Amino acid sequence: MELLKQIFIEPFETMYALPDLLLQTLWEGFVSGTLYSLIALGFVLIFKASGVFNFAQGIMVVFAALCLVGIHALGVPAYLALILTLGVMALLAMSVVQFVMKPLVNQPDIILFMSTIGITFILIAGGQIIFGGEPKAMITEELGLPTGSSVLEVSGGIVIFQHIDIAAAIIAAILIAGLALFFNKTKIGRALRAVADDHQAALSVGISLEQIWVVVWFAAGVVALTAGILWAAKSDVSFALQVIALKALPVLVLGGFTSIPGAIIGGLIIGFGEKLFDLYWGVPLLGGGTESWFAFIIALLFLLYRPEGLFGEKLIERI
Amino acid sequence: MFYREAGQFKATYEADSAKFPIFQDKLFIWFYLVIGFVAIPLLGNEFFLGAIMIPFLVFTLAAIGLNILTGFTGQISLGSGAFMGVGAYACYKMTLAYPEVNILIFIFASGIFSAIVGVFFGLPSLRIKGFYLVVSTLAAQFFLEWAFQRIPWLYNYNNTGAIDGVSRWLFGIQITGGGADRTAQYIVCLAIVVVMTWFASNIISGRIGRSWMMIRDMDIAAELMGVRPLYAKLSAFAVSSFYCGVAGSMMVFLWLGAAEPESFDYNHSFEILFMVILGGLGSLLGCFLGAAVIWILPILIREWLPPLIDKITPWVITSSTADLVSDIIIGIMIVVFLIMEPHGLARLWAIIKQKLRVWPFPY
Numbered sequence: 274m275e276l277l278k279q280i281f282i283e284p285f286e287t288m289y290a291l292p293d294l295l296l297q298t299l300w301e302g303f304v305s306g307t308l309y310s311l312i313a314l315g316f317v318l319i320f321k322a323s324g325v326f327n328f329a330q331g332i333m334v335v336f337a338a339l340c341l342v343g344i345h346a347l348g349v350p351a352y353l354a355l356i357l358t359l360g361v362m363a364l365l366a367m368s369v370v371q372f373v374m375k376p377l378v379n380q381p382d383i384i385l386f387m388s389t390i391g392i393t394f395i396l397i398a399g400g401q402i403i404f405g406g407e408p409k410a411m412i413t414e415e416l417g418l419p420t421g422s423s424v425l426e427v428s429g430g431i432v433i434f435q436h437i438d439i440a441a442a443i444i445a446a447i448l449i450a451g452l453a454l455f456f457n458k459t460k461i462g463r464a465l466r467a468v469a470d471d472h473q474a475a476l477s478v479g480i481s482l483e484q485i486w487v488v489v490w491f492a493a494g495v496v497a498l499t500a501g502i503l504w505a506a507k508s509d510v511s512f513a514l515q516v517i518a519l520k521a522l523p524v525l526v527l528g529g530f531t532s533i534p535g536a537i538i539g540g541l542i543i544g545f546g547e548k549l550f551d552l553y554w555g556v557p558l559l560g561g562g563t564e565s566w567f568a569f570i571i572a573l574l575f576l577l578y579r580p581e582g583l584f585g586e587k588l589i590e591r592i
Numbered sequence: 593m594f595y596r597e598a599g600q601f602k603a604t605y606e607a608d609s610a611k612f613p614i615f616q617d618k619l620f621i622w623f624y625l626v627i628g629f630v631a632i633p634l635l636g637n638e639f640f641l642g643a644i645m646i647p648f649l650v651f652t653l654a655a656i657g658l659n660i661l662t663g664f665t666g667q668i669s670l671g672s673g674a675f676m677g678v679g680a681y682a683c684y685k686m687t688l689a690y691p692e693v694n695i696l697i698f699i700f701a702s703g704i705f706s707a708i709v710g711v712f713f714g715l716p717s718l719r720i721k722g723f724y725l726v727v728s729t730l731a732a733q734f735f736l737e738w739a740f741q742r743i744p745w746l747y748n749y750n751n752t753g754a755i756d757g758v759s760r761w762l763f764g765i766q767i768t769g770g771g772a773d774r775t776a777q778y779i780v781c782l783a784i785v786v787v788m789t790w791f792a793s794n795i796i797s798g799r800i801g802r803s804w805m806m807i808r809d810m811d812i813a814a815e816l817m818g819v820r821p822l823y824a825k826l827s828a829f830a831v832s833s834f835y836c837g838v839a840g841s842m843m844v845f846l847w848l849g850a851a852e853p854e855s856f857d858y859n860h861s862f863e864i865l866f867m868v869i870l871g872g873l874g875s876l877l878g879c880f881l882g883a884a885v886i887w888i889l890p891i892l893i894r895e896w897l898p899p900l901i902d903k904i905t906p907w908v909i910t911s912s913t914a915d916l917v918s919d920i921i922i923g924i925m926i927v928v929f930l931i932m933e934p935h936g937l938a939r940l941w942a943i944i945k946q947k948l949r950v951w952p953f954p955y
Binding site for chain 2: 326372374376377382383384386387388390392393394395397398399401402406441515519522523525528530562565566569570572573576577580
């Protein structure tokens with residue numbers, strides 16, 4: 274009875290008693306949700322266009338951020354460093370397509386997935402050798418991102434909005450809108466959707482698969498760089514970020530592997546859910562630290578009920 | 593090999609379905625067993641046994657576990673590290689509760705707990721497959737890791753939050769805990785691995801194993817032919833986690849002597865997955881080869897690379913950099929093997945054997 278009260282009544286009492294805490298938690302959930310969506314977006318882009326489940330997306334986030342900080346540390350101005358990092362991501366995209374994707378064309382999906390785990394290892398170790406393993410501060414100010422915070426008073430309490438969080442939400446929205454435009458209005462975008470629909474049909478009308486893949490991997494790299502900058506501005510550039518990036522996987526499961534709106538909404542659900550759950554249920558009942566698994570367990574339960582995700586295409590199998 | 597099977601005819605069904613139908617193969621197996629049980633304990637020193645052979649055997653067993661799931665049933669899993677942890681913690685709790693019972697019984701019993709947890713997290717596999725299953729096994733990985741950290745009952749309310757191998761004896765020889773005899777630990781490990789490999793090979797060639805392979809090759813067709821996916825998939829999860837659980841309790845009690853929750857983190861799961869990919873999906877021999885390469889290669893690189901770089905180039909590298917280099921090499925090997933030989937080292941070995949069999953007249 275006591276337990277039931279702790280589960281069903283007390284959390285809501287706390288929410289009502291301390292609305293500022295609730296609002297602060299919701300805001301934090303929203304911010305981390307946007308970042309999960311961004312990482313998940315990178316996965317979705319590659320999965321849609323090549324059917325490859327890119328496990329390396331998480332480390333690409335870290336790698337891109339490390340590159341940016343590392344190049345800037347050499348004395349290169351921040352914006353030039355940003356452009357150079359984009360160049361590095363393009364190079365990465367080309368070499369992945371050349372050395373991994375092309376030789377593995379027509380292999381089973383699971384083989385391609387495992388090859389991206391291999392890429393993950395190469396990038397983790399390579400990143401540590403080139404840039405060093407210790408956490409680094411993100412060059413937030415040099416990039417012109419805001420760093421201050423505003424305070425909002427709510428019924429006796431205060432809610433703190435970090436400006437970088439607001440900027441993160443805006444940048445993420447712009448990026449997503451830009452990608453949507455790119456996919457729907459440009460020639461490459463249409464070719465990309467054709468490839469996603471049917472590889473062979475796309476090839477037969479003269480779309481270069483290789484070129485499309487490079488574009489997609491580069492786009493995923495750009496998304497990774499953005500996510501890396503925004504995330505690292507909140508904490509640090511470190512390899513621990515890679516574990517957090519794995520949380521994009523439950524986001525994908527919730528949203529569906531092929532749906533961009535799904536990735537966004539899934540990210541927000543996970544973001545809100547894990548912050549609220551940890552504060553109101555995790556800490557009093559389970560001793561805290563539930564953020565590490567909450568997203569995965571939600572995804573697991575969701576999979577039992579609706580395997581194709583919220584917006585995913587229903588899978589029809591034939592023999 | 594430099595031998596031919598000419599003149600060896602199979603006259604009975606038993607001979608036809610024998611594990612090693614060729615006489616020379618049988619001879620080689622006995623030869624390897626003699627090396628393993630007699631030569632290595634006699635010749636190996638503390639370092640060789642403790643840092644190379646015992647971990648190699650532990651990881652081989654875990655790789656067999658994962659290979660049953662991924663290689664034979666086609667269900668990819670990234671939770672094997674956590675299932676090893678379940679075995680380790682179960683064994684720890686049981687041997688503390690009943691100190692007088694033989695530790696070997698608990699090492700095997702811990703696999704049962706791991707199997708139960710494995711079946712639970714395998715339940716989603718009935719509705720989903722492929723990448724979605726990666727997510728559900730990662731759920732197991734992160735949830736169990738959290739449980740090892742946050743549930744103090746599991747580590748017996750230790751201040752350190754770690755579990756330590758308590759001292760237990762077998763036939764009067766101390767095999768677990770501080771000051772245990774490495775040679776005895778090695779022999780116990782080897783015996784467990786040999787028995788369980790033999791067991792696995794029998795399951796795989798039996799009815800259950802064949803139903804797993806049918807599920808792997810095409811699940812709908814298998815279902816139409818009368819294989820029940822529920823039993824086939826869940827039994828694969830159970831057996832696989834059983835093997836991982838036994839490997840986990842061996843890791844804590846016969847190798848490391850103590851373990852913290854971080855010993856079972858997801859890097860571990862990746863390591864085991866790499867052993868399976870590199871060794872060969874769907875091959876027991878591959879588990880041995882993969883575990884050998886993934887475990888021994890980094891040790892060799894750590895030993896040899898820094899002095900070598902020191903000698904031939906002006907740079908100096910530390911052993912931690914050498915570890916990173918071996919990570920890169922392993923990553924590249926994974927990609928190269930997936931491109932060139934998706935069936936791994938086991939297939940390479942089979943090809944070499946075939947080439948040698950027909951040598952020097954290949955036509």
